[in-house]
Amino acid sequence: MPYTKEQVAGIFPSMVARFLPEKADGVDAIVQFDLAGDNGGQWWLRIANGVCEHGDGAAEAPKLTIKANADDYYAVATGAMNPMQAYMGGKLKIQGDMGLAMKFMAMFAN
Numbered sequence: 001m002p003y004t005k006e007q008v009a010g011i012f013p014s015m016v017a018r019f020l021p022e023k024a025d026g027v028d029a030i031v032q033f034d035l036a037g038d039n040g041g042q043w044w045l046r047i048a049n050g051v052c053e054h055g056d057g058a059a060e061a062p063k064l065t066i067k068a069n070a071d072d073y074y075a076v077a078t079g080a081m082n083p084m085q086a087y088m089g090g091k092l093k094i095q096g097d098m099g100l101a102m103k104f105m106a107m108f109a110n
Contacts, residue, residue, distance in 0.1 A: 005039040008070045011077045012043050012054035018109040021050035027107070029100055032062035033073065040070035047107065064096040064104070079110055 012033075028048040035041060044059035045052055066073070072091040075081035083105050086092040094101045 002037075003039055003071055003074045005041065005070075008035060008039050008074055009041070009043065009056070011074060012045065012056075015045060015077065015108055016052045016054050019047075019052035020107055020109055021052075023103070023107045024050065024052070027100070027103070029063040029097065030059045030061065031100070031104065032059045032065040034065060034067045035070040035073050036068070037070040052107075062096065064094065064100045066101075067093040067095070 024047050029046075031045045031047070033043045033045075035043070041056065042058050043054065043056050044062065045054050046059070068076070068086070068091060072081065072086060076083050076086050076092065081091070083092065087094065
């Protein structure tokens with residue numbers, strides 16, 4: 001099911017609201033999201049000092065970049081698709097700090 005650009009953009013404030021600072025101890029990173037498709041775009045999350053912020057556009061020097069079709073990432077972010085299965089199936093591409101990538105989803109409540 002295709003999602004709207006507004007629904008996709010809404011993922012990021014939702015992630016900030018679900019952020020678990022205790023799971024991000026010692027993390028100081030920017031995660032870039034490059035989402036393809038008609039409803040895609042670029043967004044980022046900055047995680048530092050127990051705080052998560054979001055914004056749109058290209059971030060300066062991200063430690064991790066996640067590339068996906070916007071609909072696939074929406075499914076992962078909302079729990080409809082397993083992130084590991086999405087990665088193994090080639091629906092999520094990850095560039096950068098793989099250690100951060102492994103911890104990333106655990107930093108957010110379901």
